[in-house]
Amino acid sequence: EDQVTQSPEALRLQEGESSSLNCSYTVSGLRGLFWYRQDPGKGPEFLFTLYSAGEEKEKERLKATLTKKESFLHITAPKPEDSATYLCAATTSGNTPLVFGKGTRLSVIA
Amino acid sequence: ETGVTQTPRHLVMGMTNKKSLKCEQHLGHNAMYWYKQSAKKPLELMFVYSLEERVENNSVPSRFSPECPNSSHLFLHLHTLQPEDSALYLCASSQEGSTSADYNEQFFGPGTRLTVL
Numbered sequence: 001e002d003q004v005t006q007s008p009e010a011l012r013l014q015e016g017e018s019s020s021l022n023c024s025y026t027v028s029g030l031r032g033l034f035w036y037r038q039d040p041g042k043g044p045e046f047l048f049t050l051y052s053a054g055e056e057k058e059k060e061r062l063k064a065t066l067t068k069k070e071s072f073l074h075i076t077a078p079k080p081e082d083s084a085t086y087l088c089a090a091t092t093s094g095n096t097p098l099v100f101g102k103g104t105r106l107s108v109i110a
Numbered sequence: 111e112t113g114v115t116q117t118p119r120h121l122v123m124g125m126t127n128k129k130s131l132k133c134e135q136h137l138g139h140n141a142m143y144w145y146k147q148s149a150k151k152p153l154e155l156m157f158v159y160s161l162e163e164r165v166e167n168n169s170v171p172s173r174f175s176p177e178c179p180n181s182s183h184l185f186l187h188l189h190t191l192q193p194e195d196s197a198l199y200l201c202a203s204s205q206e207g208s209t210s211a212d213y214n215e216q217f218f219g220p221g222t223r224l225t226v227l
Contacts, residue, residue, distance in 0.1 A: 004152070034215055043114070043200050043218030044153075087153070097143065097165070098216065100153040 002027040004090050006101035013108050016077045021104045023088030024070040033071045034098065035064050036087040044087055047073075078108045112136055114219035116201050122225045123191065131186040131222050133201030142184040143216065144176060145200040153200070159184065160206055191226045198223050 007022045025033065032051055036044035048057045050066035057064050061082065063074045073086055085105045089098040114135045123129050135142060141160040145153045158165040159178040173195075175187040184201055202216040 036218075041220075041223075043202075043220050046215040046217060049215055089153075097155050097158055098153075102150065102152045 002090070002092055002099045004088055004099050004101040006086075006088050006104050008104060009102070010105045011107070013075075013078055013106070015079055015108055015110050018074070018076045018078070020075070021073040021086055021088075021106070022070060023073070023101055025088075025090045025099075026069075027090050027092045027099065029092050030090055032091045033066055034089045034091070035071070035073055036089065038085045038087055038103070047086075075106070078106075080108045080110050082106065083108045114201060114203055114217050116199075116219035116222050118222060119220065120223045120225075122227065123188070124227050125191060125193075127191075128187070128189040130188065131199055131201075131224075133184040133186075133219055135182055135184075135201075135203035135217070135219075137203055137205075137217060139203040139205045139217075140181055141204045141206045142178060142181075143202040143204075144184065144186050145202065147198040147200055147221070156186075188224075191224075193226050196224055196226045 003026045005024050013019055032049050034049050035047040037047055038044040048064040050064055053066055053068045055066050061076050065072045083106055085103040087100055087103045089100040091098050117132045143158050144156040146156055147153050156167055156170050157176040173190050177185040198221045200221045201219045204216040
């Protein structure tokens with residue numbers, strides 16, 4: 001069964017304290033790995049898509065990387081406005097819909 | 111209107127009521143989705159309409175009934191719900207293609223917060 005696991009479940013950082021969120025996946029034939037940000041009471045907002053191991057993408061203080069078994073979302077010098085739940089999802093061969101992880105709830109304290 | 115819109119944003123209903131959730135996408139996409147989001151659980155895919163074909167998750171109870179009259183509109187009809195159906199219901203859309211490189215990101219609406227009493 002295809003599975004996506006995110007860790008930690010919750011992360012509390014001081015402003016400026018860099019860290020990484022982990023997304024490990026066990027899927028047959030990964031076609032794409034997606035990162036989303038979700039603020040309370042809102043729908044997920046798309047951040048990145050990664051297609052192959054070794055690929056990296058950056059957006060402001062965020063950088064997403066992909067290996068053959070996991071993806072990392074690196075947050076450099078976070079600010080309080082980066083506080084949100086970050087969701088990881090994978091799509092596999094056969095054009096199947098996304099499989100989501102439970103998310104990591106990030107809190108950045110000023 | 112831009113992106114994906116959902117109405118109503120909040121809904122409280124009794125177990126014997128019938129109600130409908132509405133989703134509209136203004137992105138020209140060809141696929142639409144319903145998800146259920148409960149606390150401490152991953153997003154659960156409920157239904158997909160892709161290239162005018164419905165893909166159904168067999169574990170969704172029949173008290174949830176989707177309707178997709180055209181590529182821009184998606185409804186979720188609700189009847190005889192249970193308290194455990196209380197959750198955030200999210201609609202999403204995407205542009206699907208025929209190759210692996212065309213499997214694009216999904217854009218989500220703000221959701222409908224449903225409470226079943």
